[in-house]
Amino acid sequence: MFVKICGLRTEADVDCAVTAGADAVGFVLAPSPRQVSVDEATRLVAAVPPEVLSVGVFLGMPVAEVRDVAVKTGLGAVQLHGAGYAAEDFAALADLGVPLVRATSTAGERVAVGAFGEEMLILDSPRAGSGEQWGWSELRGQTGRWLLAGGLRPDNVAEAIETVRPWGVDVSSGVESTRGTKDHGLIREFLAAARP
Ligand SMILES: O=C(O)c1ccccc1NCC(=O)[C@H](O)[C@H](O)COP(=O)(O)O
Numbered sequence: 489m490f491v492k493i494c495g496l497r498t499e500a501d502v503d504c505a506v507t508a509g510a511d512a513v514g515f516v517l518a519p520s521p522r523q524v525s526v527d528e529a530t531r532l533v534a535a536v537p538p539e540v541l542s543v544g545v546f547l548g549m550p551v552a553e554v555r556d557v558a559v560k561t562g563l564g565a566v567q568l569h570g571a572g573y574a575a576e577d578f579a580a581l582a583d584l585g586v587p588l589v590r591a592t593s594t595a596g597e598r599v600a601v602g603a604f605g606e607e608m609l610i611l612d613s614p615r616a617g618s619g620e621q622w623g624w625s626e627l628r629g630q631t632g633r634w635l636l637a638g639g640l641r642p643d644n645v646a647e648a649i650e651t652v653r654p655w656g657v658d659v660s661s662g663v664e665s666t667r668g669t670k671d672h673g674l675i676r677e678f679l680a681a682a683r684p
Contacts, residue, residue: 489649490656491682492635493663493675494545495522495617502535504672508679513540514567514660517557518547520617521668522660529561536564543567547616551577569616610658613638619661627652642677646684657682 493505494514505513513536515529516522524532529544536542544563546554551573558566558581566581611634613622621639625648636654641662649657663678665671 489654489682490633490635491679492541492543492656492658493660493670493678494543494658495520495660495664495668496532496670497522497524497528497668498670499532499535500672501670501675502532504670504675505679506537506540508676509683510540510675510679511656512543512565514543514545514658515561515563516545516617518545518549518569522617526557526560529557529563533562533564541565545569548572551580555581567610609634610637611635611654612658617660624648625651630654640678642674642681645678645681649682 490511491509492512492514493510495516496502496505496513502513515524515532517524517526517529533542541564542562543565544558544561545567547569549557554566554568557563568577609632611624611627611630613620616637619639624636624638627636630652633655635656635658636648636652637658639662640648640657640659645657645659648654659678661667663670663674665674
């Protein structure tokens with residue numbers, strides 16, 4: 489089970505997630521209680537070992553700017569949120585050689601782009617990063633490399649995996665003590681629950 493822990497803001501967060509076994513860590517470069525600056529992201533990405541994917545999360549930033557940030561920070565993947573990005577935006581980024589991940593805020597927009605060498609998809613809640621659950625228990629037949637996101641927590645992730653059988657899972661709110669502040673115990677609990 490591929491596990492992404494998103495919204496990390498400190499080196500201690502990165503160390504905790506990596507040590508607990510996360511396959512990917514996310515840094516939010518968009519308005520959010522978890523937002524980090526480009527300089528902070530550069531410092532955090534440098535703390536991520538090569539076997540763990542560092543994902544930059546963007547919402548609406550012009551793709552030329554996303555490209556510059558990806559190059560400057562050394563991000564391993566770019567997660568473009570929302571429906572505002574067109575196919576040509578991905579083409580503009582593809583020559584970066586940076587895997588692209590497009591998150592969709594509703595199960596209806598099943599947009600997948602190349603990532604991790606293969607197509608990848610994140611099916612998220614209508615309000616990304618909100619901690620809100622959505623109708624993922626109704627999801628059937630989704631195949632390929634896709635992550636389930638939206639309202640996951642240590643106490644529901646095992647059931648979500650059993651019900652929906654995703655390729656991976658992605659969490660932010662469910663491993664926080666307060667919005668924007670990661671709880672390292674919850675990060676460890678989530679990873680243990682996702683991989684019993
Ligand atoms: O996490 C945010 O604050 C955020 C802000 C703007 C766009 C996307 C954002 N997060 C994207 C993620 O990948 C989250 O991990 C995902 O939406 C799950 O969030 P949560 O329901 O809080 O676990």
